[in-house]
Structures are given as structure tokens and as C-alpha cells.
Amino acid sequence: MIKVENLSYIYQPGTSQEKVALKNINLEIPSPSFFCIVGANGSGKSTFARLLNGLYTPTSGDVIVDGMNTKDEKRIWEIRKNVGLVFQNPDNQIIGMTVEEDIAFGCENLGLPPEEIEERINFALKAVGMEEYRKYPPYLLSGGQKQRVAIAGILAMMPKYIVLDEPTTMLDPKGRKEIINIIRRLYEEEKKTIILITHHMEEVIWAEKIVVFFNGEIVDLGTPREIFSKDEKLNEWGLNLPITTRISKCLLERGFNIPHPILTPEELSLWL
Numbered sequence: 001m002i003k004v005e006n007l008s009y010i011y012q013p014g015t016s017q018e019k020v021a022l023k024n025i026n027l028e029i030p031s032p033s034f035f036c037i038v039g040a041n042g043s044g045k046s047t048f049a050r051l052l053n054g055l056y057t058p059t060s061g062d063v064i065v066d067g068m069n070t071k072d073e074k075r076i077w078e079i080r081k082n083v084g085l086v087f088q089n090p091d092n093q094i095i096g097m098t099v100e101e102d103i104a105f106g107c108e109n110l111g112l113p114p115e116e117i118e119e120r121i122n123f124a125l126k127a128v129g130m131e132e133y134r135k136y137p138p139y140l141l142s143g144g145q146k147q148r149v150a151i152a153g154i155l156a157m158m159p160k161y162i163v164l165d166e167p168t169t170m171l172d173p174k175g176r177k178e179i180i181n182i183i184r185r186l187y188e189e190e191k192k193t194i195i196l197i198t199h200h201m202e203e204v205i206w207a208e209k210i211v212v213f214f215n216g217e218i219v220d221l222g223t224p225r226e227i228f229s230k231d232e233k234l235n236e237w238g239l240n241l242p243i244t245t246r247i248s249k250c251l252l253e254r255g256f257n258i259p260h261p262i263l264t265p266e267e268l269s270l271w272l
Contacts, residue, residue, distance in 0.1 A: 001028060001029065001030050001031055002027075002029040002031075002052060002063070002065050002066075002083075002161060002193075002195075003027075003028050003029075003063075003064040004025050004026060004027040004028070004051075004061070004062070004063050004064075005026060005062045005063075005064065006024055006025075006026060006062070007024070007025040007051065007058050007060075007062065007063060008020070008022055008024060008025070008058065008060045009021045009044075009047055009056060009058055013059060021216055022044045022047055022048060022051075022216045023216045024061070024217065025218055026218070027211060027218065027221075029193065030193075031160060031161065032191045032193045033193050033194075033208050033209070034187045034193075034196070034206065035193075035194070035196070035207060035208065035209050035210075035211060036196045036197075036203070036204040036211070037049070037196070037197045037198075037211050037213060038199060038212055038239060039213030039239070040199070040237065040238030040239065041199070043213040043214055044217075045166075045199075045213055046088075046165050046166070048197070048213070049165040049197050050085070051070070052065075052085070052161070052163050052195065053065075053070075053080050053085045053161075053163060054076045054079050054080055054083075057071060058071065065082060065083055066082065066160070081157060081159065082160045082161060083160075083162075083163060084154035084159035084161065084162045085165065086147075086150050086151055086154055086164040086165065087150070087167075088165050088166040088167065088169050088170065089170060090147045090150040093150045093153065094138045094149055094150060094153070097137060098134070098135055099125075099130060099133050099134050099135070099137075099138060099152075100135060102138065102149060103120075103124050103149070103152050103153045103156050105153065106153055106154070106156060106157045107120050107157060117156075120158070121156060123155075123156070124152035124153070124156040125152055127152065127155055127182070127186065127190065128152045128155070128182050129148065129178075130148050130149060133145065133149075142175070143170050143175060144174070144178055144179065147167055147170075147171065147175070147179055151164075151182060155186070160192070160193060161192070161193045161195065162186065162192050162193070162194055162195070163195045164196050164197060166197050166198055167179055167196075168180065168200060169200075176203070180203050180206070201239060201241060201242045202242045202243065202244075205224050205263040205264060207224060208223070209221060209222065209223060210224055210227045212227065212239070214236075214238075219233075220233070220237075224263055225261055228263070229260065231249070241261070242263065244262060244264055244268055245261045248260060248262035248271075249261070256271070256272075257271075258271040258272075259271070
């Protein structure tokens with residue numbers, strides 16, 4: 001479990017550039033689970049992601065990963081082995097000359113024997129559907145393929161928790177769908193704990209819980225159905241309903257006898 005207790009984070013404290021990014025955050029993320037963190041730009045989502053694996057240290061409060069505090073420098077390596085972080089731009093994460101070399105990099109840093117590294121590369125490539133690209137240089141890959149390689153590089157290190165900071169922002173709709181399908185599979189089949197940071201509301205319908213950030217605070221926590229039933233609040237927080245939910249709401253307002261909210265096109269088709 002990841003426990004976040006009274007967490008606050010301030011950029012450049014004590015200077016004229018001081019900015020409070022997060023205020024008094026409390027959250028428990030059990031394992032395995034699938035949590036989505038949503039919020040408008042500047043709400044603190046990406047800062048929160050970097051605090052979860054110890055990349056940032058809290059200004060106050062604590063982040064505790066399976067009993068280990070990210071403030072404890074002696075445990076930070078173990079924490080980062082257990083909490084993998086995938087960035088928004090895969091070009092900031094990929095460093096190998098080939099796909100295979102990039103995935104191997106993290107495993108080599110763990111000091112694993114060559115045989116185990118090879119097994120982990122094979123597992124990670126299969127998990128993200130990139131087996132045939134193992135010898136490719138990353139610059140020949142599409143944005144979606146690069147993001148799959150970035151996920152594979154984290155996956156090969158066998159983390160218990162995978163934090164993805166807006167991994168589909170730079171992708172087209174097809175690429176976004178592919179990445180979300182991989183994320184769902186990691187949760188459903190590999191039993192990884194997924195923490196997905198996103199502002200694409202269509203991506204969060206598969207989550208167990210949605211955490212809503214606004215101005216550096218958690219303002220709501222619930223299932224997708226619970227969150228999407230709060231139309232007016234979502235507007236206040238700078239968030240939109242998924243397109244299927246918006247369509248079903250319009251139909252309801254025009255007299256169709258359907259429930260609200262509806263989350264998927266398949267669910268909507270059952271009522272039409």
C-alpha cells in the first residue's frame with residue numbers, strides 16, 4: 001500500500017518565486033488497484049506523481065510505500081525499484097541505442113545476471129506488444145511505440161506500482177487507445193497497481209477509483225460512475241465528462257429513458 005499523509009509540497013520555498021503545489025493531501029492506494037488522478041492544468045497532478053517514487057521529497061507530510069518513507073535516504077533505492085514512473089514524453093526516458101538496450105538498462109542497474117535480464121526483456125516486450133521491434137533504434141518508432149518502450153523499460157524492473165504521468169498526451173487517438181489497453185492489461189492480468197495521471201476523461205472509465213485534484217488539493221474521490229454523476233462540480237473543477245457520458249446526458253434531457261451516467265459506447269447501445 002502507498003499511504004500519503006498530510007502531504008504538502010512547495011516549489012522554491014522562502015523566495016519570491018514560492019509556489020504551493022500541493023496542500024494537505026491524504027490518500028491510501030491499496031495493492032493491487034487502478035487509480036486515476038485527474039485535474040485541470042496546474043492542479044498538482046504531475047508533482048504528486050514525482051512524490052510517489054521519491055523523485056521529489058515532501059515539504060511536509062509523508063509518502064509511505066509498503067512501510068518505507070520516501071524521506072528515508074537509505075530506503076529510496078528500494079522505493080524506486082517498487083514504484084516505476086513513466087513520463088509524459090518518452091524521449092525524456094528512452095536512452096538506449098536500440099529498444100532492447102533501453103529495456104535492459106534498468107535491469108543492469110539492478111545488477112541482475114544476463115540470463116534474468118534476457119527473460120525480463122522478453123516479458124516486457126511481450127507485455128507491450130513490441131517483440132518484433134527489439135533491434136530497432138528508438139528514433140525509427142512512432143510516438144505510441146516509443147511510449148510502449150518506455151513502459152516496457154519500467155515493467156522489466158518488475159515494480160509493484162506503476163505511475164504513469166499523462167502517458168497519452170502526445171499521442172493520436174489510435175496511440176492513446178493502444179496505451180490504455182496495455183495499462184488495463186497490466187492491472188487485470190499482471191496484477192500491477194496502476195496510478196494513471198491524465199486529463200483525458202475517456203481514459204479513466206476503467207479505473208477502480210478516480211481522485212480529483214483542484215488547486216493543489218483533493219476535492220473528490222470515488223468510482224467513475226460516482227464522479228461522472230457530478231456534472232456541475234466537474235465544470236467547476238475544469239473537467240469534462242467523457243463523450244459517451246455527454247451523449248447519454250443529452251439523450252436523457254431530450255426524454256430518453258436511460259440512466260446517467262453511462263460510461264461506454266457498448267453500455268449506451270444497450271439503451272438505444
